[in-house]
Amino acid sequence: MNCILLPAKNIVHETAQINTLLQVRHVTQILDAKVGESLKIGQIGGQLGTAIIESITQDCIQLRDVQLTIAPPPKLDLTVILALPRPKVLRRLIMDMTALGVRHIILINSYRTQKSYWQSPMLERLDEFVLEGLQQSVDTIAPSIDLKKRFKPFVEDELANLVTNGAIVAHPYSTQSFAQYIKKQPLDKPYLDHPDLKKPPVSGLPSLVCIGAEGGWIDYEIALLATQGCEPVHIGPRILRTEAAVNALLGQWLL
Amino acid sequence: MNCILLPAKNIVHETAQINTLLQVRHVTQILDAKVGESLKIGQIGGQLGTAIIESITQDCIQLRDVQLTIAPPPKLDLTVILALPRPKVLRRLIMDMTALGVRHIILINSYRTQKSYWQSPMLERLDEFVLEGLQQSVDTIAPSIDLKKRFKPFVEDELANLVTNGAIVAHPYSTQSFAQYIKKQPLDKPYLDHPDLKKPPVSGLPSLVCIGAEGGWIDYEIALLATQGCEPVHIGPRILRTEAAVNALLGQWLL
Numbered sequence: 125m126n127c128i129l130l131p132a133k134n135i136v137h138e139t140a141q142i143n144t145l146l147q148v149r150h151v152t153q154i155l156d157a158k159v160g161e162s163l164k165i166g167q168i169g170g171q172l173g174t175a176i177i178e179s180i181t182q183d184c185i186q187l188r189d190v191q192l193t194i195a196p197p198p199k200l201d202l203t204v205i206l207a208l209p210r211p212k213v214l215r216r217l218i219m220d221m222t223a224l225g226v227r228h229i230i231l232i233n234s235y236r237t238q239k240s241y242w243q244s245p246m247l248e249r250l251d252e253f254v255l256e257g258l259q260q261s262v263d264t265i266a267p268s269i270d271l272k273k274r275f276k277p278f279v280e281d282e283l284a285n286l287v288t289n290g291a292i293v294a295h296p297y298s299t300q301s302f303a304q305y306i307k308k309q310p311l312d313k314p315y316l317d318h319p320d321l322k323k324p325p326v327s328g329l330p331s332l333v334c335i336g337a338e339g340g341w342i343d344y345e346i347a348l349l350a351t352q353g354c355e356p357v358h359i360g361p362r363i364l365r366t367e368a369a370v371n372a373l374l375g376q377w378l379l
Numbered sequence: 380m381n382c383i384l385l386p387a388k389n390i391v392h393e394t395a396q397i398n399t400l401l402q403v404r405h406v407t408q409i410l411d412a413k414v415g416e417s418l419k420i421g422q423i424g425g426q427l428g429t430a431i432i433e434s435i436t437q438d439c440i441q442l443r444d445v446q447l448t449i450a451p452p453p454k455l456d457l458t459v460i461l462a463l464p465r466p467k468v469l470r471r472l473i474m475d476m477t478a479l480g481v482r483h484i485i486l487i488n489s490y491r492t493q494k495s496y497w498q499s500p501m502l503e504r505l506d507e508f509v510l511e512g513l514q515q516s517v518d519t520i521a522p523s524i525d526l527k528k529r530f531k532p533f534v535e536d537e538l539a540n541l542v543t544n545g546a547i548v549a550h551p552y553s554t555q556s557f558a559q560y561i562k563k564q565p566l567d568k569p570y571l572d573h574p575d576l577k578k579p580p581v582s583g584l585p586s587l588v589c590i591g592a593e594g595g596w597i598d599y600e601i602a603l604l605a606t607q608g609c610e611p612v613h614i615g616p617r618i619l620r621t622e623a624a625v626n627a628l629l630g631q632w633l634l
Contacts, residue, residue: 126618197616220623261617303634359633361452362516363381368475368626371619375627376634378614379558 222257290330462489477512545585
């Protein structure tokens with residue numbers, strides 16, 4: 125937690141209240157902060173800033189001199205379509221994609237997604253994982269998250285509308301590398317403006333990335349994604365864990 | 380496990396033996412492979428290839444027609460110096476750095492590394508995590524791993540010898556971005572040849588990267604690393620988990 129994010133209702137003029145157990149414990153036990161000290165805080169969906177600790181009890185911290193004047197970092201012009209992974213790795217994947225600044229996350233079914241994953245209680249906790257990712261990366265704006273339980277109707281009927289500025293599907297067995305994909309993009313590619321983007325995307329990077337679960341996509345899925353404009357690309361001969369692959373691939377957007 | 384790696388002693392002419400419980404279970408339970416089917420295998424430190432399952436018992440699988448003719452993927456020309464992280468994330472970090480193809484890993488002490496981490500039983504299991512990373516990424520060559528319990532003597536006396544082709548230290552509060560660092564490298568930078576590297580490194584990327592544990596490096600550490608040629612760089616305003624940061628940063632070497 126590199127900042128404490130609070131909902132708007134907890135902030136009134138220049139005072140605020142931290143009243144979730146996890147956050148109170150973080151301030152008192154991890155940060156070991158005392159009355160009178162300054163904390164990094166932010167308003168969910170709003171600005172970042174600081175506040176001074178007014179009082180501490182076991183389940184509530186009162187803040188004064190709340191100053192929220194810093195804009196959150198820009199989001200990436202990026203939608204990630206992720207085959208629903210094992211529940212155990214879902215938390216870290218949502219946290220990491222949020223922390224990296226992905227604007228829109230779509231969890232979809234795939235041949236190698238086990239049906240039981242869709243019944244996981246972890247799917248009820250996505251907001252919690254998003255908050256963890258925002259507090260990790262010092263951001264306040266949550267990505268939007270959609271769940272699509274049926275692969276074919278989603279790809280055939282909805283995907284094309286999302287492919288605005290180039291799209292790739294990560295596939296270790298593709299003949300085209302991601303570097304080759306980037307190089308062949310025209311430099312004057314039109315940039316679709318978004319009101320909440322602070323700067324244009326890095327030239328050549330697509331605005332949509334599809335990433336498979338463990339075991340990747342099957343040929344049928346790769347072919348169907350390709351019909352909607354998603355070009356298969358690899359990032360070298362090495363096969364990475366889904367978590368590692370997501371971060372290694374999306375790391376390209378950070379430079 | 381995208382391939383099964385065996386020590387040289389388990390391979391005799393065109394026959395081989397899988398006799399570790401984890402690997403036997405992977406073949407029988409995850410892959411659900413039967414007698415007569417082909418398996419992807421490799422020899423630790425050697426070549427990759429295939430073999431046919433001759434027989435299966437509860438604790439041993441006999442293989443025939445072993446053909447190891449494929450060279451492992453090239454290593455990255457990269458040494459990673461990592462502040463020893465929490466034991467819980469150490470396994471995944473060693474796995475991921477191995478899978479990404481890092482040639483040399485040095486785990487060092489830092490101000491924010493808790494002393495107890497050096498007593499963790501996980502440090503006895505590094506070979507196991509390396510094997511997991513190799514089997515994940517279909518590689519056979521283990522990275523070398525060194526443990527350096529004393530930061531200052533290591534940095535002052537040993538680090539300079541390792542800085543052969545540029546060095547950076549990841550630091551979210553640096554004024555220089557990694558992209559700026561890469562752009563300022565001369566294009567004709569001499570390339571130090573290694574006999575086991577199949578291709579030259581991507582131009583501008585350093586051959587040594589220092590990455591802190593949770594909480595990053597303190598100013599003293601950044602300053603001491605800088606005296607030995609490690610330039611502080613950031614990868615944007617977002618602070619990532621150590622695991623995510625390692626993959627996002629090292630992902631640059633994959634393109």
